[in-house]
Amino acid sequence: MTFARRAGRIAVAAGSLTALLAVAACGGGGDESAGGGGDTAPSADSSYTEKGPITYVQGKDTSGHVPKQIAKWNKEHPDEKVTLQELPDNADQQRAQMLQNAQIKSDKMTVLSVDVVWTAEFAANQVIDELPADQFSTDDFLPATVQTATYFDKLYAVPATSDGGLLYYRKDLLDKYDLKPPTTWSELKDACDTITKGEDKSKLNCFAGQYNKYEGLTVNFSEAVNSAGGVVVGEDGKPNVNTPEAQSGLDVLVNWFKDGTIPKGAITWQEEQGRQAFQDGKLVFLRNWPYVYSLAEKDDGSSKVNGKFAVAPLPGLDQPGVSSLGGHNMAISKYAKNKGTAVEFIKWWTNQENQKSYSLATSQAPTRTALYTDPELTKEYPYMPILLKSIETAQPRPKAVKYGDVTLAIQDSAYAALQGQIPTQQALSELQTKLESLIK
Amino acid sequence: MATATAVESKPSGSAPRKARKNALSDGQGRLSAILLSPTLLVILVVVGIPIILSIRESLFLANDGINPETGLVESGEKFVGLQNYTDIFAGQNQVVGAYGTIDRFWNAFINTSLFTITCVLLETILGVAMALIMAKAFRGRGFVRAGILVPWAIPTIVSALMWKLIFDESGVMNRILGTKILWLADDNPAFWAVVIADVWKTAPFIGLLTLAGLQTIPAEVYEAAKVDGANAWQQFIRITLPMVKPTLVVAVLFRTLDTMRMFDLPWGMVGQGKYYVETLSIFAYQEAGQQRYGPASAYSIILFVYIMLVAYLFVKILGADVVGDAAPPKKTKRKKKRQDQEAGKSAETAALESMGGAH
Numbered sequence: 001m002t003f004a005r006r007a008g009r010i011a012v013a014a015g016s017l018t019a020l021l022a023v024a025a026c027g028g029g030g031d032e033s034a035g036g037g038g039d040t041a042p043s044a045d046s047s048y049t050e051k052g053p054i055t056y057v058q059g060k061d062t063s064g065h066v067p068k069q070i071a072k073w074n075k076e077h078p079d080e081k082v083t084l085q086e087l088p089d090n091a092d093q094q095r096a097q098m099l100q101n102a103q104i105k106s107d108k109m110t111v112l113s114v115d116v117v118w119t120a121e122f123a124a125n126q127v128i129d130e131l132p133a134d135q136f137s138t139d140d141f142l143p144a145t146v147q148t149a150t151y152f153d154k155l156y157a158v159p160a161t162s163d164g165g166l167l168y169y170r171k172d173l174l175d176k177y178d179l180k181p182p183t184t185w186s187e188l189k190d191a192c193d194t195i196t197k198g199e200d201k202s203k204l205n206c207f208a209g210q211y212n213k214y215e216g217l218t219v220n221f222s223e224a225v226n227s228a229g230g231v232v233v234g235e236d237g238k239p240n241v242n243t244p245e246a247q248s249g250l251d252v253l254v255n256w257f258k259d260g261t262i263p264k265g266a267i268t269w270q271e272e273q274g275r276q277a278f279q280d281g282k283l284v285f286l287r288n289w290p291y292v293y294s295l296a297e298k299d300d301g302s303s304k305v306n307g308k309f310a311v312a313p314l315p316g317l318d319q320p321g322v323s324s325l326g327g328h329n330m331a332i333s334k335y336a337k338n339k340g341t342a343v344e345f346i347k348w349w350t351n352q353e354n355q356k357s358y359s360l361a362t363s364q365a366p367t368r369t370a371l372y373t374d375p376e377l378t379k380e381y382p383y384m385p386i387l388l389k390s391i392e393t394a395q396p397r398p399k400a401v402k403y404g405d406v407t408l409a410i411q412d413s414a415y416a417a418l419q420g421q422i423p424t425q426q427a428l429s430e431l432q433t434k435l436e437s438l439i440k
Numbered sequence: 441m442a443t444a445t446a447v448e449s450k451p452s453g454s455a456p457r458k459a460r461k462n463a464l465s466d467g468q469g470r471l472s473a474i475l476l477s478p479t480l481l482v483i484l485v486v487v488g489i490p491i492i493l494s495i496r497e498s499l500f501l502a503n504d505g506i507n508p509e510t511g512l513v514e515s516g517e518k519f520v521g522l523q524n525y526t527d528i529f530a531g532q533n534q535v536v537g538a539y540g541t542i543d544r545f546w547n548a549f550i551n552t553s554l555f556t557i558t559c560v561l562l563e564t565i566l567g568v569a570m571a572l573i574m575a576k577a578f579r580g581r582g583f584v585r586a587g588i589l590v591p592w593a594i595p596t597i598v599s600a601l602m603w604k605l606i607f608d609e610s611g612v613m614n615r616i617l618g619t620k621i622l623w624l625a626d627d628n629p630a631f632w633a634v635v636i637a638d639v640w641k642t643a644p645f646i647g648l649l650t651l652a653g654l655q656t657i658p659a660e661v662y663e664a665a666k667v668d669g670a671n672a673w674q675q676f677i678r679i680t681l682p683m684v685k686p687t688l689v690v691a692v693l694f695r696t697l698d699t700m701r702m703f704d705l706p707w708g709m710v711g712q713g714k715y716y717v718e719t720l721s722i723f724a725y726q727e728a729g730q731q732r733y734g735p736a737s738a739y740s741i742i743l744f745v746y747i748m749l750v751a752y753l754f755v756k757i758l759g760a761d762v763v764g765d766a767a768p769p770k771k772t773k774r775k776k777k778r779q780d781q782e783a784g785k786s787a788e789t790a791a792l793e794s795m796g797g798a799h
Contacts, residue, residue, distance in 0.1 A: 123511065124512055126515075151511055265609035267625045404729065
């Protein structure tokens with residue numbers, strides 16, 4: 001190895017050591033395919049007539065029900081078989097894979113299960129195609145869910161599942177002190193004060209939601225703002241969060257953190273920590289999603305509150321509160337083949353019968369209004385009528401093409417305010433400035 | 441690291457075969473060029489091309505204008521020169537972290553640097569201490585050695601989730617300390633939580649490498665020192681440290697470069713968008729996730745250059761001998777010492793190779 005000069009070897013050594021980084025850095029390597037205008041798409045089937053095998057792409061199915069339902073379709077449509085492609089559990093990774101699929105203009109994905117907050121981004125970046133409105137009737141769907149599926153007044157997806165926030169409360173404790181479930185924040189606070197006076201204060205906290213810095217904070221912040229009569233993004237699509245109404249909503253959360261109504265530790269909580277605390281009997285009130293119900297109702301000893309709790313709509317400033325909207329919509333990938341089959345499949349998947357069996361199997365809320373009064377579903381999920389109220393009045397999170405930036409901006413401001421680092425007024429004016437530059 | 445190993449092992453593996461195929465009369469230089477070409481090709485494909493593509497990408501910015509009629513985003517990207525780099529100084533992306541309101545890039549840059557300094561310093565001290573313990577002959581030494589190595593053998597993301605449980609608001613750490621510190625909130629304790637987890641995980645790496653170096657120090661040197669009346673501290677400062685230095689510097693270099701691109705611990709433990717622990721790798725990844733590949737590449741390239749620079753300084757100033765053939769000293773002061781150093785080197789190379797795969 002006499003030929004090697006020392007300097008060269010140092011360079012080689014340093015180069016190899018940084019190799020891993022360089023590989024990481026090439027994450028954006030797919031640049032060539034990113035550009036190029038979608039209008040020249042190869043076999044874009046804009047007429048929605050081609051039929052044939054397709055793939056249905058969604059996050060990990062933990063219920064085991066999705067393959068069964070697809071098998072049912074395949075039996076009825078032997079020439080238009082649907083293949084299930086499961087993506088990781090993590091929503092960010094699902095989003096990333098769907099975006100990548102569009103960037104390389106692949107036809108591997110046909111029908112996409114899209115989180116409600118991605119609709120705008122996917123539609124604007126031409127990841128998903130506008131649907132033939134004449135083929136889909138959205139009349140029987142909850143209006144709020146249909147809103148999440150449109151962009152620029154065009155239908156880009158069909159609501160498949162929905163989700164709304166509920167107020168879980170300890171019925172046994174409220175009954176003991178002869179209290180009614182609160183409809184406003186001040187009622188909730190008074191109820192807490194009464195209960196904690198009588199109970200062991202060190203073991204019982206009043207209220208919690210999701211306040212860690214993640215998507216859940218955007219949900220909880222939006223709910224606080226909307227429930228106080230404010231908006232994050234107005235109906236005209238312009239951010240309008242720097243208002244007295246929005247501030248009074250955020251103030252409630254901040255003050256509750258200060259005076260201990262919300263336990264200090266809740267600043268690190270996501271859904272699961274709150275559920276755990278509620279199940280352990282450490283909380284009087286909890287804001288969470290419907291999935292908690294059946295888990296807290298379990299009588300195998302995992303829940304100390306089974307049979308002792310009930311649900312109510314979220315409270316607000318001086319009237320019942322406004323929930324944020326969750327759920328998934330079904331859309332068709334821009335570069336997919338056999339879009340005719342895809343349309344039929346989406347129609348079939350979201351019809352009344354299939355939504356019902358899907359809800360029964362997965363406990364995910366349906367998007368068809370009629371199902372909320374279905375006797376079988378209400379028997380299985382007693383919270384259905386209340387969830388309907390929650391979703392009927394729910395507000396979608398901001399529709400933004402740069403949703404990732406928008407939600408981070410919201411989280412930045414809300415988190416700093418909840419931690420007491422900046423006054424709420426400042427948090428909201430900073431947020432307004434940021435949102436104005438993000439949503440044009 | 442795997443590549444560094446490949447540089448050494450590949451040619452030696454294919455040497456005899458190739459040598460027979462080529463005429464022995466071939467020039468030395470040409471032969472070695474042929475022998476090295478497969479490795480160089482791999483390096484070119486795995487390292488060279490991605491870097492060049494990243495540098496190219498860092499000069500572009502995706503169009504993000506929205507058509508007011510259709511709501512569709514303009515497609516394609518445009519050449520913006522160095523704008524992705526100069527934007528770092530424009531201060532358009534202010535965040536509030538541990539260092540006040542500063543640009544998100546600089547916040548991540550300072551975090552990366554502070555993580556590196558703090559973690560590597562603590563790891564070196566602990567690692568050397570571990571090596572000294574492991575090198576001693578005592579009952580149950582096997583257990584201690586295995587025990588010390590366990591953290592290093594656990595995948596980083598797994599240990600991140602493990603420490604996440606420990607640092608939970610009602611987790612083990614708060615119960616032991618009897619405190620109510622919110623380790624995982626976006627605040628100063630999060631920084632230290634990550635430091636603790638990182639030190640726990642990778643101090644054994646330095647320990648293992650140092651141990652390899654320690655084992656090559658001949659016992660006679662210590663005996664001679666004892667005869668001369670040196671106490672334990674003097675032995676450590678005058679004998680152990682200088683003789684283990686070549687190994688130690690390489691170990692510290694690897695740890696430094698590794699820590700500078702730290703990603704999984706803060707990501708897994710504390711989460712994304714937490715400015716108190718956001719490193720440059722996380723920031724670049726986040727930007728790429730928002731489809732801003734240009735700026736993301738720019739940040740990666742800056743981190744790349746930063747790491748190259750640190751690696752270069754290590755090699756220049758501390759004389760880290762990564763490849764395994766230090767230039768011969770100009771004047772042989774003490775022949776014996778040099779031999780020892782070389783002995784130490786081969787042991788260290790062996791240790792590195794044995795670990796290259798697992799890390």
